[in-house]
Amino acid sequence: MTSTNSPKLDPLATADSQETLSSEIQDISTTYEQSVQADPKREETQPRLNYPPYRSSLLRHPTKDLHHTDPETIELYSPAFGHRDVHQLESNLTIQHNGEPIGERIVIRGRVLDGNGRPVRNQLIEVWQANAAGRYIHKRDQHPAPIDPNFSGVGRAITGDDGTYEFTTIKPAPYPWKNHHNAWRPAHVHFSLFGTDFTQRMITQMYFPGDPLFALDPIYQSITDQKARDRLVATYDHSITSHEWNTGYRWDIVLTGSQQTPMEDEDHDH
Amino acid sequence: MTTNDLTPTPGQTIGPFFGYFNAAEQVHLPFENGDNLVPPGDDRAIQLIGTVYDGEGTPIPDAMIEIWQADEHGNIPNQDGSLIRDPFAFTGWGRATTDNVGTYRFTTVQPGATDEGKAPFIHVVVFARGLLNKLHTRAYIPENKGLANDATLSALGDRAETLIAKRDGKRLLFDIHLQGNNETVFFSYPGMDYPKP
Numbered sequence: 001m002t003s004t005n006s007p008k009l010d011p012l013a014t015a016d017s018q019e020t021l022s023s024e025i026q027d028i029s030t031t032y033e034q035s036v037q038a039d040p041k042r043e044e045t046q047p048r049l050n051y052p053p054y055r056s057s058l059l060r061h062p063t064k065d066l067h068h069t070d071p072e073t074i075e076l077y078s079p080a081f082g083h084r085d086v087h088q089l090e091s092n093l094t095i096q097h098n099g100e101p102i103g104e105r106i107v108i109r110g111r112v113l114d115g116n117g118r119p120v121r122n123q124l125i126e127v128w129q130a131n132a133a134g135r136y137i138h139k140r141d142q143h144p145a146p147i148d149p150n151f152s153g154v155g156r157a158i159t160g161d162d163g164t165y166e167f168t169t170i171k172p173a174p175y176p177w178k179n180h181h182n183a184w185r186p187a188h189v190h191f192s193l194f195g196t197d198f199t200q201r202m203i204t205q206m207y208f209p210g211d212p213l214f215a216l217d218p219i220y221q222s223i224t225d226q227k228a229r230d231r232l233v234a235t236y237d238h239s240i241t242s243h244e245w246n247t248g249y250r251w252d253i254v255l256t257g258s259q260q261t262p263m264e265d266e267d268h269d270h
Numbered sequence: 271m272t273t274n275d276l277t278p279t280p281g282q283t284i285g286p287f288f289g290y291f292n293a294a295e296q297v298h299l300p301f302e303n304g305d306n307l308v309p310p311g312d313d314r315a316i317q318l319i320g321t322v323y324d325g326e327g328t329p330i331p332d333a334m335i336e337i338w339q340a341d342e343h344g345n346i347p348n349q350d351g352s353l354i355r356d357p358f359a360f361t362g363w364g365r366a367t368t369d370n371v372g373t374y375r376f377t378t379v380q381p382g383a384t385d386e387g388k389a390p391f392i393h394v395v396v397f398a399r400g401l402l403n404k405l406h407t408r409a410y411i412p413e414n415k416g417l418a419n420d421a422t423l424s425a426l427g428d429r430a431e432t433l434i435a436k437r438d439g440k441r442l443l444f445d446i447h448l449q450g451n452n453e454t455v456f457f458s459y460p461g462m463d464y465p466k467p
């Protein structure tokens with residue numbers, strides 16, 4: 001169970017240039033576009049697990065086919081969270097310390113739906129993110145940008161009866177990483193979601209519109225289809241912006257369809 | 271995404287900065303007793319423990335594992351308190367991160383059968399830096415009569431072995447190989463898309 005191998009944190013980190021990476025990304029994209037043009041059924045809606053431009057994916061993706069199956073027993077249910085678990089103020093990432101964090105105050109608002117369009121009610125959403133300088137509170141983050149003593153970058157919320165959620169936070173900045181030389185991630189907020197079935201569990205990243213780093217980023221581009229990538233980009237929404245206080249973004253999230261029958265849904269109504 | 275489009279939102283990697291929990295700090299996702307579904311001193315307690323490996327057999331020190339399971343009688347939990355635990359209530363869900371040598375640990379109960387004769391399992395979901403989307407698998411309880419006639423396991427042939435935990439006293443051992451000869455079987459459920467080149 002224990003191993004004497006010391007873990008290699010970045011076994012495949014290389015000095016490849018952005019030009020090399022971008023041309024790999026472009027090649028995959030061109031091949032994908034041609035394949036979908038030939039057969040629209042090949043449209044992809046999720047990231048590839050094997051995406052060589054994201055070097056760390058090379059040894060961390062299964063090479064055998066995933067086994068298709070229907071969910072059984074516990075997989076048709078999900079853990080329960082409520083206001084016992086999450087205080088309402090936890091959705092405001094700007095009031096966790098004594099002072100105001102530095103940066104652009106934003107509100108992110110949206111709904112969580114299942115694949116049948118039903119709201120995912122009273123379920124946990126967690127977010128975590130870098131601060132306005134692109135720095136995480138994390139022992140492994142060595143980016144020499146300032147930590148903000150007034151910003152931890154973590155929030156939780158429980159969705160409403162209509163599946164809505166809202167976070168008040170600070171717009172995160174892009175940050176460098178070690179995939180290749182001069183690699184930068186587009187600004188993003190990490191989201192963690194639960195549905196009514198545990199098979200709907202998901203973790204993803206929300207991006208901001210018009211980020212100039214989109215084309216250069218192998219994590220975002222691991223979703224080969226532009227329509228699918230667009231589903232991770234929030235929309236600027238002036239109706240969420242409030243006078244002399246915050247700008248606003250809207251981002252809705254769709255989980256895979258619940259496999260619960262309506263009767264099970266009622267029995268297990270939380 | 272703000273249209274009436276009901277295509278599932280894509281996943282993305284959890285990345286390296288999902289956080290940690292220790293006596294001094296709670297950072298991001300991990301939380302106090304997230305890995306203790308029951309208190310370690312509980313009479314019923316067993317440990318589910320394993321190491322997560324990459325395709326070269328190197329342990330993965332930046333993975334997050336969640337489990338979801340029935341209680342020892344096979345009842346499916348349905349009460350809140352999954353984050354802030356009541357030691358007398360079993361919520362069935364846990365979250366742990368791998369340590370510096372890729373090992374995760376949960377203190378839990380051995381799940382009972384949810385239906386007469388059904389082989390019990392602990393559902394396991396894996397997130398990691400370098401892993402672009404979640405992976406679902408199952409840790410089946412060993413030495414159970416239901417294993418022999420479980421349709422899912424039968425369909426997997428020899429690879430079914432990767433899904434059956436090994437017993438070591440009060441421990442259930444369940445290693446996870448993301449890639450390689452011993453690659454763990456991962457499941458894809460209706461509606462999920464795992465595109466391949």
Ligand SMILES: [Fe+2]
Nearest residue numbers: 188190285287
């Ligand atoms: Fe990040």
